[in-house]
Amino acid sequence: MVVAKNLVDKQLIKTIKTEKVHTQVYEQLRAILLEGHWRAGEKIPSETELCRLMGVSRISVRTALNSLIAQGFLIPRQGEGTFVVDVSVDMNMNMLVPIIGLDKGSILEVLEFRKILEVGIVPLVFQNLSGEDVKWLLQNVEELEGTAEEEIARITELDLGFHRKLCEISGNSLVIKVNKILNELFRTSMENVVIALGNQTGRKYHRRIVDVIAAGDREGTVEILREHIQNTIDNIIKIQQDTDLPERLR
Incomplete structure (x- = not known):
């Protein structure tokens, strides 16, 4: 009991926080891009399709995509969809x-x-x-x-x-x-x-x-x-x- 109390007093044990869904979506999509599964110029699945594949809400997918667009990984084209810009090390570094x-x-x-x-x-x-x-x-x-x-x-x-x-x-x-x-x-x-x-x-x-x-x-x-x-x-x-x-x- 003394050991447990010491751990609490020192704040070594902290409350576990659930990671936000859109962060998980972002990390997964970013990994796919960096690993080269989607090539430069390729159109990625639509928001609707990504929602279905990942089992998450549209807002979570849209937030993740907006982050990737802001970082230069993706580019939206009006009426066409979202495309991969260039995920090579040379460009994105x-x-x-x-x-x-x-x-x-x-x-x-x-x-x-x-x-x-x-x-x-x-x-x-x-x-x-x-x-x-x-x-x-x-x-x-x-x-x-x-x-x-x-x-x-x-x-x-x-x-x-x-x-x-x-x-x-x-x-x-x-x-x-x-x-x-x-x-x-x-x-x-x-x-x-x-x-x-x-x-x-x-x-x-x-x-x-x-x-x-x-x-x-x-x-x-x-x-x-x-x-x-x-x-x-x-x-x-x-x-x-x-x-x-x-x-x-x-």
Whole structure:
């Protein structure tokens, strides 16, 4: 009896709550979508049919469907029904990454994340590297070197493309997907870096990275890639102290 009383006193035993029906409907339909049983573009059963199949009320089904529509899993078409948008990881993970304005901390956090990711995949890059990959990277560097300083958008795309290519060469599907999911975040961060630092840093380090990759120097690649991103981080920290800079770069 003492043990039972202690459990009650500590509130370790709590009242069991019945889960709402529409939540159960939502979870079941979401699982069907994520598991790929309903494909992109496919029309799902009507509300009436779902009510019959699941043995629940129309309001429960409608509430669950509205949640899935709001999250981008489904789209209603007037007079036609409700259709699957795209339940692939690449598309729907984007909803989990709200792209908000970058502040002082978040620009640096993106760079820190890139340093961890890109330095970490170097062994995989060398494991899967081909002559065509080296040729692509070299061409990218040459285009960057030939781009005028004022061409911010072009510099951003070339710089972003160089780092994206390293992720693709790794051959790791999760690394590639994460890079795609965060693409717009990386792009915004990269553009801010280019505005602040120009393309001299990219020119210098990308050329060095390609040279050591072409030479088969894995350790050298790790060292220079880490130095490249850390150098950018250090420079951003310095310029953030300049009160004459736009707020997004400070």
